[in-house]
Amino acid sequence: MNGGFDFEKPIVELEGEIGRLRALAGEGTVDVAAEIESLQKKLDAARRDIYGNLTPWQRVQIARHPQRPYTLDYVRLMTEGFIELAGDRFFANDQAIVGGVARLEGRTVVVVGQQKGRDTKENLLRNFGSAHPEGYRKAYRLMRLAEKFRLPVVSFIDTPGAYPGIGAEERGQAEAIACNLRAMAALETPIVAVIIGEGGSGGALGIGVGDEVLMLENAYYSVISPEGCAAILWKDQSKAAEAASTLRISPRELLELDVIDLIVPEPLGGAHRNYELAAREVKAALLGALDRLGRVPPGDLVRRRYEKYRRIGSFTEE
């Protein structure tokens, strides 16, 4: 249950020891309160030390944790009355991207987001959160719906990438993403994107253009997967950890590069350790963003979004 990442070993060991002592205490034979207290202090220190100094690669592992909350978990914990809407009206209902309408603290919002599966069966249904063109076109349809009713769009990003397959290419994966980028740039309603787990390149950006882009503390956002980068540049997939550092994919670095606007804190050890707390943080950050955007005159929204993206990049001119 507790992840079992290698870097969490000291924590797991301390937790185990405390558990054993508690069991002893339960039997009432020995007084171990003092010892438990001391171990608990050690455990707290170990947690702060380990989770406070995660390497980029460790964050990638947390972002991919099978128990990490997914889009529909946040929707369930943060909103009321969610009605899911299905299909792109062209080809299919891609379940790697979910979407619909919900009430968030009294206001109606349109939600879109990539959705991974909890088990093998669901993962096959959801294609591990890797959408086909019809997923991007469903998101497009829902964003146009949001624009029609001037409802804010809340987009949850959690994908290893857009799916690289034969059908995806036949039906225009690139075109579907490109059209979304163009449409989101011009959408006459607020868009807040939240990177909740994996921000896998164009597949993430395809629903990720926003007036504000929020990012969870242990999420990553990258132009290429660390494994893919390592395979191309070092010809060695096992250099993924090195690639994760080199690519600067962690929230703090992306904030400095103006790629994201706000980091959302996670419960200690990662969002998977406390769904309710994670959802509360995301909700608070979202409401803050929606309040700020609510104060922007509607006529200024698209121009401001254009200027936000217009500035991004680094180059020299003599």
Add this chain to the structure above:
Amino acid sequence: MRFFARRIKVKKRDIPAGVWTKCRRCKEMVTSQEVEENLMTCPKCGYLSPLPAPARIRSLFADGEFHEIDARMRPADPLKFVDSLPYPKRQQSAEKRSGLPEAVVTGIGSLGGFAVACAVMDFEYMGGSMGSVVGEKITRLIEAAIEKRIPLLIISSSGGARMQEGALSLLQLAKTSAALARLDAEGILFVSVMTNPTTGGTTASFASLGDVIVAEPGALIGFAGPRVIKQTIQQDLPDGFQTAEFLLAHGMVDMIVPRRELGGRLAAILSLFGAPRFRSAAHAPRQRRPRREGAEA
């Protein structure tokens, strides 16, 4: 907006005659001169090698009327990226290899007499990859097309977003597409030409957003690279998968035009859509005022 104008010199490269080269597809021996004179097309099988941007510009802007803009823009190294080589070293060798300061040349010129804002990517510069400079130059070009109300032409040849600039490269997809949203709203024509190869982030942004999309024969065009797809699905890919012909059959491009005929076809398209005739005074970018030595800033 600032423009740095420079005329691309229209001159034939000196190629020593009789230098032989083997065609990558048909393996026939052909002279380099034959291939180059034929716009990098194999005279035996028609295979199209990537055409360097200056040669492409010479072939399309035949009367030499092409005014380059942003010619002095160069990449930075925002991530301090090092793999087997530091990124600045890669930039240097790419510049040496391609003879260009970055992977795209942009400018305003006269194509068949029509004014057009044109970007040509060059595969020899780091695989035509899109980093901040490519994104910025293309965005400025789109803004220039809007300002001057002239059609936009982008000739892509690119493996996608450039890893060495990380997420900044990724966001160039959003930046260029946002500029194209403005172009769209202004009712200005955009013709996208996809050449061999056009993949990844380039296809997932501006290259796919043309009002008219032209592809070169046999060009590899797609979102994911064939190797990645093969690895993912653990199956062999069908013959002709991700070629221009495959895209035409699946409704993703409008037409396939051989390299030699591209200029004529583009001029015909520009004409039908009512492109303005090129007038130097109205369309050429403002010349940069020569800086006199000792002059005050």
